[in-house]
Amino acid sequence: xxxxxxxxxxxxxxxxxxxxxxxxxxxxxxxxxxxxxxxxxxxxxxxxxxxxxxxxxxxxxxxxxxxxxxxxxxxxxxxxxxxxxxxxxxxxxxxxxxxxxxxxxxxxxxxxxxxxxxxxxxxxxxxxxxxxxxxxxxxxxxxxxxxxxxxxxxxxxxxxxxxxxxxxxxxxxxxxxxxxxxxxxxxxxxxxxxxxxxxxxxxxxxxxxxxxxxxxxxxxxxxxxxxxxxxxxxxxxxxxxxxxxxxxxxxxxxxxxxxxxxxxxxxxxxxxxxxxxxxxxxxxxxxxxxxxxxxxxxxxxxxxxxxxxxxxxxxxxxxxxxxxxxxxxxxxxxxxxxxxxxxxxxxxxxxxxxxxxxxxxxxxxxxxxxxxxxxxxxxxxxxxxxxxxxxxxxxxxxxxxxxxxxxxxxxxxxxxxxxxxxxxxxxxxxxxxxxxxxxxxxxxxxxxxxxxxxxxxxxxxxxxxxxxxxxxxxxxxxxxxxxxxxxxxxxxxxxxxxxxxxxxxxxxxxxxxxxxxxxxxxxxxxxxxxxxxxxxxxxxxxxxxxxxxxxxxxxxxxxxxxxxxxxxxxxxxxxxxxxxxxxxxxxxxxxxxxxxxxxxxxxxxxxxxxxxxxxxxxxxxxxxxxxxxxxxxxxxxxxxxxxxxxxxxxxxxxxxxxxxxxxxxxxxxxxxxxxxxxxxxxxxxxxxxxxxxxxxxxxxxxxxxxxxxxxxxxxxxxxxxxxxxxxxxxxxxxxxxxxxxxxxxx
Numbered sequence: 231x232x233x234x235x236x237x238x239x240x241x242x243x244x245x246x247x248x249x250x251x252x253x254x255x256x257x258x259x260x261x262x263x264x265x266x267x268x269x270x271x272x273x274x275x276x277x278x279x280x281x282x283x284x285x286x287x288x289x290x291x292x293x294x295x296x297x298x299x300x301x302x303x304x305x306x307x308x309x310x311x312x313x314x315x316x317x318x319x320x321x322x323x324x325x326x327x328x329x330x331x332x333x334x335x336x337x338x339x340x341x342x343x344x345x346x347x348x349x350x351x352x353x354x355x356x357x358x359x360x361x362x363x364x365x366x367x368x369x370x371x372x373x374x375x376x377x378x379x380x381x382x383x384x385x386x387x388x389x390x391x392x393x394x395x396x397x398x399x400x401x402x403x404x405x406x407x408x409x410x411x412x413x414x415x416x417x418x419x420x421x422x423x424x425x426x427x428x429x430x431x432x433x434x435x436x437x438x439x440x441x442x443x444x445x446x447x448x449x450x451x452x453x454x455x456x457x458x459x460x461x462x463x464x465x466x467x468x469x470x471x472x473x474x475x476x477x478x479x480x481x482x483x484x485x486x487x488x489x490x491x492x493x494x495x496x497x498x499x500x501x502x503x504x505x506x507x508x509x510x511x512x513x514x515x516x517x518x519x520x521x522x523x524x525x526x527x528x529x530x531x532x533x534x535x536x537x538x539x540x541x542x543x544x545x546x547x548x549x550x551x552x553x554x555x556x557x558x559x560x561x562x563x564x565x566x567x568x569x570x571x572x573x574x575x576x577x578x579x580x581x582x583x584x585x586x587x588x589x590x591x592x593x594x595x596x597x598x599x600x601x602x603x604x605x606x607x608x609x610x611x612x613x614x615x616x617x618x619x620x621x622x623x624x625x626x627x628x629x630x631x632x633x634x635x636x637x638x639x640x641x642x643x644x645x646x647x648x649x650x651x652x653x654x655x656x657x658x659x660x661x662x663x664x665x666x667x668x669x670x671x672x673x674x675x676x677x678x679x680x681x682x683x684x685x686x687x688x689x690x691x692x693x694x695x696x697x698x699x700x701x702x703x704x705x706x707x708x709x710x711x712x713x714x715x716x717x718x719x720x721x722x723x724x725x726x727x728x729x730x731x732x733x734x735x736x737x738x739x740x741x742x743x744x745x746x747x748x749x750x751x752x753x754x755x756x757x758x759x760x761x762x763x764x765x766x767x768x769x770x771x772x773x774x775x776x777x778x779x780x781x782x783x784x785x786x787x788x789x790x791x792x793x794x795x796x797x798x799x800x801x802x803x804x805x806x807x808x809x810x811x812x813x814x815x816x817x818x819x820x821x822x823x824x825x826x827x828x829x830x831x832x833x834x835x836x837x838x839x840x841x842x843x844x845x846x847x848x849x850x851x852x853x854x855x856x857x858x859x860x861x862x863x864x865x866x867x868x869x870x871x872x873x874x875x876x877x878x879x880x881x882x883x884x885x886x887x888x889x890x891x892x893x894x895x896x897x898x899x900x901x902x903x904x905x906x907x908x909x910x911x912x913x914x915x916x917x918x919x920x921x922x923x924x925x926x927x928x929x930x931x932x933x934x935x936x937x938x939x940x941x942x943x944x945x946x947x948x949x950x951x952x953x954x955x956x957x958x959x960x961x962x963x964x965x966x967x968x969x970x971x972x973x974x975x976x
Contacts, residue, residue, distance in 0.1 A: 232266040235327065235328050235330060236270065237257050237260065238331055240310070240313070246280070252409070256595075258290070258410075259596050261288075263597075263599035265289065265599075268291045270317065274294070275296075314336060327606075329350050333356065341379070350381075351606075354393070360392075372393070376400040381602060383406075384405065384406055384407065385408055385409065389520035390404040401856075407595070407598065418504075418533035418534055427456055427570045429508075430460075431461070431508070432528075433463075438516055444511070445462075445482065449486065450559065451566060452486070461504075463490045463501055465492030502532055506534070509536070509562070512538075514539070516539070530585075536579075540555035548583065549582060552579065552582055606654075608654045609654065609655070635652060635683060636662070637660065637662050638662075638689070640664075640690070648950055663694075668690075671697070683703070691733070696726075702726075708730050709731060711734040714876075732960055733755050739902045753963050756964050760878050764887045769863070771864055771867065771888075772865045774807075777809065778809050778865050779867070780810075781881070782814065783814050785820055785823055792839075796914075797893075801917050805921075811866060815854075817830070859884055860888065870894075871895060875898055888937075889930075892904060893908060894910065895909075895912060
């Protein structure tokens with residue numbers, strides 16, 4: 231059965247502009263990704279030019295609430311509150327798996343209602359795109375949206391990183407959905423000898439889109455000796471400031487300007503294909519936009535070069551040496567005249583735009599959406615009955631055939647991705663026993679879940695594991711995941727190990743320590759590594775990343791900030807471009823650290839050195855701790871791990887997934903998790919390994935190797951599949967062999 235998607239945009243599909251084209255495109259892409267899509271229209275249908283292609287596609291249902299008389303007293307476009315209410319009514323009549331929304335106001339209204347919590351896919355464009363523009367009210371609204379959403383669909387990497395850095399609740403939910411191009415079946419035709427240069431613009435007419443200024447281009451080009459025409463397609467004319475609409479409408483009748491009015495998407499592209507140069511020249515106020523114009527890509531797909539502003543985003547898209555960047559109206563006219571006179575320049579620009587457009591096809595969008603659907607919508611397939619002798623193992627719910635899984639713990643932040651995965655499995659029913667603190671819970675809730683569950687997973691080997699080991703139902707299965715602090719706590723010794731099926735450690739080294747210190751049986755202790763969302767971490771590196779070291783977490787002192795400074799100082803003796811970026815809370819923010827004089831002395835010495843040392847002054851940058859690690863890692867080329875000891879240390883693995891190179895000091899057990907090529911004896915060797923990757927190609931190659939290793943070892947899907955097997959099957963012991971032999975080897 232196909233996932234059911236409901237789509238709504240605060241957009242009038244009678245008018246041709248970029249947002250209307252997006253709404254049409256996302257509906258088509260979702261259908262191509264395998265969804266049964268319902269598109270709800272905002273306004274009464276006055277023209278079907280954008281709707282007709284949707285009606286012709288299988289898997290798409292277009293609903294007009296005006297025609298269906300679903301609205302009382304609303305003759306025109308639906309107000310936000312009415313739209314939010316109607317979406318909830320449609321869902322109540324037959325629940326949808328996801329709701330795709332565009333429009334900040336309607337998205338905020340839907341989020342506040344709570345009906346679509348966890349199913350909302352919000353496409354955000356009309357949001358503040360700079361820190362000064364993000365008011366407290368806007369931040370609160372975006373926080374509400376992010377909290378309700380399953381995904382925040384971002385057009386560009388820059389917008390994704392901005393949202394993650396500004397709204398903590400957005401982290402882990404922001405995914406890319408770049409512009410989507412319709413299947414292009416036409417290309418630009420050849421120009422006739424002696425014909426005027428034909429410029430083309432498609433979209434809305436608005437002040438910051440410079441559409442009024444564009445109408446003056448034919449006259450400016452004529453004054454330069456170049457005959458030219460301007461073809462403009464669209465019928466959405468803004469009226470802000472007052473009087474703009476009248477001026478714009480009059481300018482469309484200027485000599486040399488042909489206004490084609492509103493057109494279907496296909497006809498608009500056919501008109502563009504008959505022209506020579508596309509226009510996407512805008513007011514400088516839009517240069518800082520974190521969005522990408524679909525029309526630039528459409529023109530490129532047709533074989534047209536495009537005149538547009540020089541911005542960082544456009545330089546990434548087309549290259550810093552793209553020849554058709556322009557600023558003023560005179561620049562645009564001069565650039566157009568130069569292109570008309572130089573066929574080689576024309577071909578170069580057209581090749582650049584065509585190459586850029588190849589990355590934004592509808593098929594690529596559908597492929598991307600299929601990945602997101604797999605991570606958000608429970609699979610629908612026949613659930614096999616998993617039954618067993620009550621005395622021999624887990625039993626399943628006889629009515630549903632589902633295996634009943636309970637997850638218990640006080641802090642589930644490290645288990646959240648695994649929990650989401652388990653909830654998506656069609657043959658599992660998952661419930662959570664959320665303890666309010668390490669040793670605080672509601673015993674009645676825990677007793678109910680212990681009696682209900684076929685499998686109990688205790689996250690942390692703490693009082694929760696002790697309690698469930700003493701209240702295990704006969705025939706159920708008990709799994710415990712042990713991290714680091716528990717080994718030095720009294721809790722493992724209190725666990726009734728005979729009731730435990732398997733204890734999961736994140737590394738073989740800690741599995742070995744478990745057996746040595748606690749004496750648990752060989753078959754009970756297994757290893758499954760920490761999981762990484764590699765897709766979230768794998769983002770393009772920023773300029774200069776090769777000279778940027780990164781360190782995530784410096785507290786407590788066993789993380790050895792002093793040794794990281796040694797590495798940096800050694801590198802800067804040969805090249806002062808090296809910098810150290812530290813993303814961490816500060817030691818005085820943790821009372822349990824700052825109360826110890828040795829801790830205070832360590833950090834006082836290290837921070838004073840970073841501030842006063844001539845070799846280090848100005849080369850250490852501190853960033854706040856937070857969940858926006860994937861965005862932060864874009865600037866980092868090497869991730870340091872200088873610790874005295876770790877159970878796993880996820881920071882190097884996160885760096886590897888981001889294509890940074892991990893550089894580890896050889897703390898005990900590091901070699902059981904990471905390849906020895908990344909592990910070194912001390913700061914001098916660590917610095918030498920970084921300096922040896924002095925060329926961009928060598929650094930990128932090493933980062934590619936690291937990325938492959940992270941994907942092979944720590945990718946979320948692989949780790950989740952191991953946990954899925956563990957629900958019904960014992961895994962091989964992490965450290966086979968008699969305990970006496972292990973103890974004798976140390």
